[in-house]
Amino acid sequence: MAIACEIILNTNLTQKMRNWRIPLNFPAKVFKRIVVLLTFFTLLCVFRLWIIDFKSPSFRVMDNPVAASESFLTKSLSQMYLYALNYWIILCPDWLSFDWALGSISLVDTFLDARFLSIVIFWAFFLGLIWTSLNSPKQLTALSLIVIPFLPACGIIKLGFVIAERVLYIPSIGHCFLICLGIQKLLEIAPKAKKLIAIAVILFGVIFVARTRIRANEWTTEELLFSSALRVCPNNAKVHYNIARLATDRGEKERAFRFYHQAIDLFPEYESAIMNLGNLYREIGDFHEAEKLLLRSVELLEEFPAAWMNLGIVQAALKKYNNSLESYQRALKYRKFYPTCLYNMGNLFIEMKNTSMAHRYWSEAIALNPRHEKAWANILALLDNEGKTEEVVKMSAIALQHIPNDPAIFFTRANAFGKMGDFQESERLFLRAIELRPDYAMYYANLGVLYHRWQKPVKAAEWYRKALKVDPNLRSVRENLSKLQKK
Secondary structure, three states, X not given: OHHHHHHHHHOOHHHHHHOOXXXXXXXXXXXXXXXXXXXXXXXXXXXXXHHOOOOOOOOOOOOOHHHHOOOHHHXXXXXXXXXXXXXXXXXXXXXXXXXXXXXXXXXXXXXXXXXXXXXXXXXXXXXXXXXXXXXXXXXXXXXXXXXXXXXHHOOOOOOOOOOOHHHHHHHHHHHHHHHHHHHHHHHHHOHHHHHHHHHHHHHHXXXXXXXXXXXXXXXXXXXXXXXXXXXXXXXXXXXXXXXXXXXXXXXXXXXXXXXXXXXXXXXXXXXXXXHHHXXXXXXXXXXXXXXXXXXXXXXXXXXXXXXXXXXXXXXXHOOOHHHHHHHHHHHHHHOOOOHHHHHHHHHHXXXXXXXHHHHHHHHHHHHXXXXXXXXXXXXXXXXXXXXXXXXXXXXXXXXXXXXXXXXXXXXXXXXXXXXXXXXXXXXXXXXHHHXXXXXXXXXXXXXXXXXXXXXXXXXXXXXXXXXXXXXXXXXXXXXXXXXXXXX
């Protein structure tokens, strides 16, 4: 692209194009620039190929239905319609969406499709523009800025997207240049209408600035971004999927269920939506429906480690331990370094009463991700249950090197020091845990127990009351406080 722009901007192509031949006598300066650009371009291409291990990227039908179409007519008409739509987005940026895949644009498979008219209008306009540009170097430069940067995304090579607004940034510069040339031409043709033209330009400028501000605001939150996309692409399953995902994160389960089902209705083979819907059913305790959906998800995409892991979690909840272990192993087959899966395998072995294997897999999870809080918590709890208090102190010190502000580790470490009789250190650690998580009543309660054992009844009663203030339903704390008051 850059090389082509160098040729256009630094040589007089207009006269040469009349003779249909390309000039060979480039200025030395231009030639040097071309060599430098070509060298860097080659190095970037090699680097990009190295990143993907010199393999061609694989795209699915859902990513770009146009490229995946087997009909030459359908592919050609649809691709030409995309050209028209891309230019319309530059011309009138009202239809903007963060994603254009998964049913956003249906294929044009016949000349009788109403959208074929837009293809005819676009090509008539664009070919006319090219013809008039042959005698205008400036207009030719503007067209070059529109066309050349767009070439990589024009369907010559297989792409993983239908429309990507990011590829229109440089073409939009050429479009602005073309508009300026048009305004200049209007002023030459109708000099008396100078004020009217100026008013029109200012008006359009204000409109486009306002539209830019509105669009920028839509990118400030996920909710606004996804809602705006739903207006433009109501048939895009990915938009519904993202709204459902956002609703899940906010705890709006009913809304999440509705949008996940809509996403799957629009695209029945949407394995990620099916997996997440299965996870939702798991959260409400419907493990059988969850298992059914997760099995469907891995059926659609076998190399889907997250779905295999979630299937393993559901099967473990259903006491199908052998199936669960097999699912976890499949997840690790497709993603070798998967600490969350290793953590869940440890949980499975705890269910199977195999503490040594549980410890092994939790340790492997920590080795891959030293900041895995749940794996650390489980290892420390296991050691504590086995009465290995000194080992708890040792391991919790290592854990705090990686996650220094985890209240659960401070709590476990405090309990260990309390069991060892070091009440002063235990007190310090309990207070630190409470400082990090002041809304958890058990931390207050255990500090009360420490003071109770430490023969400090006034402080014990104080912390028992604080625990009940945070959670009035702690029966054991009420009983301890009652015993303390009877003495």
